[in-house]
Amino acid sequence: MALSNSLLEVQLLHYPILNPKQLNLCFKVCCLSNNSGCKKQSCLELKRNNARRRNGYPLLRCYGLQNSVCMDQVDDVEDYVEDNEEVHLLGLGRNCRAKPKSRKHVGSLFDGAFVENDKETNNEILQNLCGFGKLTEACRLVEVMARLNQIPHFPSCTNLIRGLAKVDQVDKAMSVLKIMVMSGGIPDTITYNITIGNLCKKGYLRSALMLLDDMSLSGSPPDVITYNTIIRAMFDRGNAEQGIRFWKDQLKKGCPPYMITYTVLIELICRHCGSSRAMEVLEDIAMEGCFPDIVTFNSLVNYNCRQGKLAEAALVIRCIISHGMEPNTITYNTLLHSLCSHGFWDEVAEILTIMYQTSYRPTVITYNILMNGLCKAGLLDRAIEFFYQMLSRNCSPDIVTYNTLLGAMSRAGMIEEAIQLLGFLSNTSCPPVLITYNTIIDGLARKGLVEKALKIYHQMLEYGITPDDITRRSLIYGLCRANLVEKGAEVMKEISKREHGIRVSAYKMAILGLCRKNEIDMAIQFLEVMLTGGCKPDETIYSTLIEGVAEAGMEDEAEELQKKLKQWRIP
Structure with missing residues (x-):
């Protein structure tokens, strides 16, 4: 040859x-x-x-x-x-x-x-391949080592299985996992869970169940995540009854009665089959030694309230009482939030009366839910009554309480009261925050009280609170609406000097307002500031500018401005 x-x-x-x-x-x-x-x-x-x-x-x-x-x-x-x-x-x-x-x-x-190669050489190559992310080559090497009766490096196999599962090469991940187990390795629970999760995502539910059985025998018992993943996959595929049977079978096999898995199952049943079926399963699973707690019931109450199914929420409450348990603060707050959203104020009063008679008294969260619902319904007077009731019962308001009231006061025109409450806040353990100031400034600007809004704005800066885009937009909107465009321009220049970002919408509002007042020079200055600040104007801005200049009798200047805009690469 x-x-x-x-x-x-x-x-x-x-x-x-x-x-x-x-x-x-x-x-x-x-x-x-x-x-x-x-x-x-x-x-x-x-x-x-x-x-x-x-x-x-x-x-x-x-x-x-x-x-x-x-x-x-x-x-x-x-x-x-x-x-x-x-x-x-x-x-x-x-x-x-x-x-x-x-x-x-x-x-x-x-x-x-x-x-x-011998085993040591191949294992070193395997580690290098895994280190460089060469999953396909590493998988091939593991298969060759299996044919040679060489035991692969188990930590590398674990990383390889996880990597293959995450890139949706679940078949190869299963192959490596099988070789690892047959070689005496024990994949950890996380590795099993990643693989099972990938199988469920692809719809390979039968393979996931087989891997679950192998997992139980390999020395890495399934955990809450394992069961939750499989149960969710069954319900996602429309197999609610299969999911119920699966959990019952696991309990019969000696699986710990994980309360989280139990709660997930009941909530899924409620979502897919309704509360009545969920109550039936509660009783059935109790026969297997898995009993519901208040967390399980609260998840059902929360789901039904979010769906607006108050009758089914009441059914769950009756079930709580029949099991010898008592609704807690979370149960009551969930109900109150739903009742306030639907305007059932008589039922709200009834639940509050019950809470006062139990060991679960209303908390600051309870009062915040009530006041927020009342303010949204335009019942500010009743919200203020609850505020004073809250104080009389030694329940300290938080910043959410004050922000809720301040927003409602500003919208209702109670400006002086809102400013007084803001001043009161400054001397408490609950000082105003950015949202608090934004609420007041926006309310004042909408009412045309821009001078007071500017005063609050400067007070905000003195306290070291940095304004955001909502603050700036509210101020400029109020100033332009009050025909104080020049003042708005000054505010924008001040903001620009502080290196705070200004959105295109704020520039647009100011430039259009200046053009309407024939303040063309200042409008052009603003356009330059806008461009140097990295903001690109839209067609409305430059077309309005050119029209304003032309209407002022400066046709040559309008033509020159158009040329300048082209130099700035504005279409």
Whole structure:
């Protein structure tokens, strides 16, 4: 056979000491590579290099038919090696100028390189492949090691399984997981959960259940996340009854009665089958030793209230009482929020009376829910009554309480009362925040009381509170609406000096207002400030500017402005 048609393979990782036969083979390779730019060496030089290897110097190891590098295509390999990271990871050196005929050819021939290695070498390559994210190659290596009865590095297998599952290569993840278990490894619960979650997401529910059984036998018992994932997948596929049977079967097998899983199941039943069916399942599962608690019932109350199903929420309340339990503050607050949203004020009063008679007295959250509902319904007087009732019962308001009242007062025109309450807040343990000031400024600006709004704005700055876009927009809106465009322009300049961002909408409002007042010069200045601030005006702004200049009898200036806008690359 002609040497020029020989197939040789080169591997750079973990190079053993070459025997004389291998040295002679390498000599032949170097002779054949003379025309391709490889340095020609004699056997003596190669033996000298082999001696250096004994002293710690790495040297290429050449095998016949290992990586099938074609020596008749030696001219193009360097570019291929630079572009193919797989080659570098598995050790094809830059000095070996050989190029495989196809990528597929290389992939299939890498297995041969793995076959020649011992367990330690393959495991080190496996760690490198996982470290570089080469999941497909790492998976292939694990399969080769399994055929060779080599035990793979278990931490690398764990990382590989998780990585494959996360990129939706669940079949390969399952293959590696099976090899790991058959080799004596024990995947942790997180790895199992990631794989099961991926199987459920793809709809492979039967495979997920089989893996659950394997998980129970492998030494990594399922946890809450495992069961929740499978139950949710069953309900998502419309198999509510299967989900119910699954949980009952798990309880019979000795699964701990996880309350979180129980609550998730009951809420899913309520969502898909209704509260009546959920109550039935509650009784059935109680026979298996899994009893509901107030958290489970509260989740049902919350779901029905959010759906506006107050009759079914009442059914759940009766079930709570029949089980010898008492609704708690969360139960009452959930009901109150729903009743306030629907305007059932008599029922609200009734529930409050019940709360005063129990150990679960109204809290600040309870009062906030009530006052927010009353303010939204326009019943500010009753909200203020609850505020004083709250104080009389030694329940301290929080900033949410004050913000709710201040917003309602501002909308109702009770400006002086709102400002007084704001001043009162400054001397309490609950000082005003950005939302508080924004609420007052917006209310004042909408009522046209821009001077008072500016006063609150400067007070806000004195207290070190940085205004946001809502603050600026409210101020500029109020000033422009009050025909105080020049004052709005000053505010915007002040804001710009403080390096606070201004949105295009605020600039637009000011520029259009200036144009309507024929303040063209100031409008153009604002346009320049806008552009230097990185904001790009829209078509309305520049068309209004040009029309304003032309209508003022300055047609030449309008034409010049249009040219300037084109220079600024404004279409």
